[in-house]
Amino acid sequence: MITKVSRAEAQFGYGPGGAIAEIGDSLPESYWAHPHHAWSPLIASRIPGLEGVWLKYEGSHLSGSFKDRIMAASLGELLAREPGCPGVVVPSSGNAAVSAATLCARHGLPMVAIVPHSVPAERLVPVLSRGGLVVRAGEGPSDAYALAGALSEQLGFFRLYSTFASPWAEWGCRSIGLELAGQIGAGIGCVVAPVSAGPVLVGLANGLVQAGLAMPRLVAVQASGCAPIARAFAAGLDAVEPWAGVVDTKAAAIADRLAGYPQDGTRVLGIVRASHGLVAAVSDDELAAARAALLRHDGLDAEFSACAGVALLMRDRALVRNGTVCVITASGFKHTFAGEAPRLVPDGDLGERVEAFLVGADPAAELLR
Incomplete structure (x- = not known):
C-alpha cells in the first residue's frame, strides 16, 4: 500500500501494515538543478546493436553512484x-x-x-x-x-537508508527523471534500470511525471542469482516474496533478498506492470560481457551490478529502439582499482607493432597486456 505524505510530514519507516510513504510535494530544484549542467551525462551508446540507446551514466557523482x-x-x-x-x-x-x-x-x-x-x-x-x-x-x-x-x-x-523505508530515497531519485526531461524531452519511450529495492526506478518515473511527461515503459533488471522481483513478475504474482534460495551472484549492489521489506519489491512490481513494462534477470556472464562492452565501445567504467540494464538490452534486442534510456547506476572504480577489470586486447596488430618497435628503441621497456 502507498500513502502520500507532505514533505513536512515525512518520517522514517513504514506505515501500518508495511505501507510505503511517498512524498506528495515536488522535489525542489535545490536538490537537483545544477547551475551549469546535469548531475550526470547522457551518452549515446556505440555498443554494436545498441546504437540509439541513451545511457544515463550515474558514475559522474562525487561518490561515483546515484x-x-x-x-x-x-x-x-x-x-x-x-x-x-x-x-x-x-x-x-x-x-x-x-x-x-x-x-x-x-x-x-x-x-x-x-x-x-x-x-x-x-x-x-x-x-x-x-x-x-x-x-x-x-x-x-x-x-x-x-x-x-x-x-x-x-x-x-x-x-540513512536507500530503501522505501526512507521516503527521501524515492524522492531524491526523482531528480534523474527531471534531468532526463531536460536532456531528451518528450521522446522517452522506455527506461531500463538495475533494481535492488527499487527507489531508483520508481523515483525516476515519478520525476518524469513531475516534469509533465507521460510515464514511459519501465524495465527493471535484477541478477539471476538473487531476483525476487523478477521471479514474482514471471510467475504473475501480485506481491513479492523474499528470496529464500542461495544468493549466487557477484552483483552485490542488486542482490537483496528483501527479507523484512518485500513490499519494496511489490511497489516496483506494481509500477512496472502499470507502465506495461517488465522485470527480467540476467546472469553474471551477461553482466561481465556488458561491462566489457561498455568499456570497449563507450569508454564507460561501470560497476558490475550497474551493467544489468545493458546486459538485458544486449540479450533482448527487441527492447532497443529510439527513445530507450538505460541507467548506469554507478562507476566501476571500486572494481577497477582492486584489479577486477577486463583486460581488452586492442583490435588489429597494434600490440605486435609496438613490441617490434621497442626491441630496437628500448629493450628494457615493457608492454603491459
Whole structure:
C-alpha cells in the first residue's frame, strides 16, 4: 500500500501494515538543478546493436553512484529539521556507504556503515579514507539493515537508508527523471534500470511525471542469482516474496533478498506492470560481457551490478529502439582499482607493432597486456 505524505510530514519507516510513504510535494530544484549542467551525462551508446540507446551514466557523482541523489535529499531534510544531528548509520552493499561518507565529511558528521561480509574490504577504502567507520556483518543487505536499526537506536544516530523505508530515497531519485526531461524531452519511450529495492526506478518515473511527461515503459533488471522481483513478475504474482534460495551472484549492489521489506519489491512490481513494462534477470556472464562492452565501445567504467540494464538490452534486442534510456547506476572504480577489470586486447596488430618497435628503441621497456 502507498500513502502520500507532505514533505513536512515525512518520517522514517513504514506505515501500518508495511505501507510505503511517498512524498506528495515536488522535489525542489535545490536538490537537483545544477547551475551549469546535469548531475550526470547522457551518452549515446556505440555498443554494436545498441546504437540509439541513451545511457544515463550515474558514475559522474562525487561518490561515483546515484546514491548521492538519495543522500543529498535525506541529509538535507535531516539537517534542516535536526541541525544538531549527532551522526548517521548507513546499511549498504557499498555505494550508499561511500555516498554517505562523502556527504558526511562535508558536514562534519560521524557515520557508521554496516555492510555484508560479502563486500570485499578493498571496496570499502573510500569510506574509511573519508573518516567513516565500517562494520561488516551478515550475508546481505537485509542483515545489514536489521543491525543498522539496532545500532542507530543505541547511538542515537539518524538512519540513512536507500530503501522505501526512507521516503527521501524515492524522492531524491526523482531528480534523474527531471534531468532526463531536460536532456531528451518528450521522446522517452522506455527506461531500463538495475533494481535492488527499487527507489531508483520508481523515483525516476515519478520525476518524469513531475516534469509533465507521460510515464514511459519501465524495465527493471535484477541478477539471476538473487531476483525476487523478477521471479514474482514471471510467475504473475501480485506481491513479492523474499528470496529464500542461495544468493549466487557477484552483483552485490542488486542482490537483496528483501527479507523484512518485500513490499519494496511489490511497489516496483506494481509500477512496472502499470507502465506495461517488465522485470527480467540476467546472469553474471551477461553482466561481465556488458561491462566489457561498455568499456570497449563507450569508454564507460561501470560497476558490475550497474551493467544489468545493458546486459538485458544486449540479450533482448527487441527492447532497443529510439527513445530507450538505460541507467548506469554507478562507476566501476571500486572494481577497477582492486584489479577486477577486463583486460581488452586492442583490435588489429597494434600490440605486435609496438613490441617490434621497442626491441630496437628500448629493450628494457615493457608492454603491459
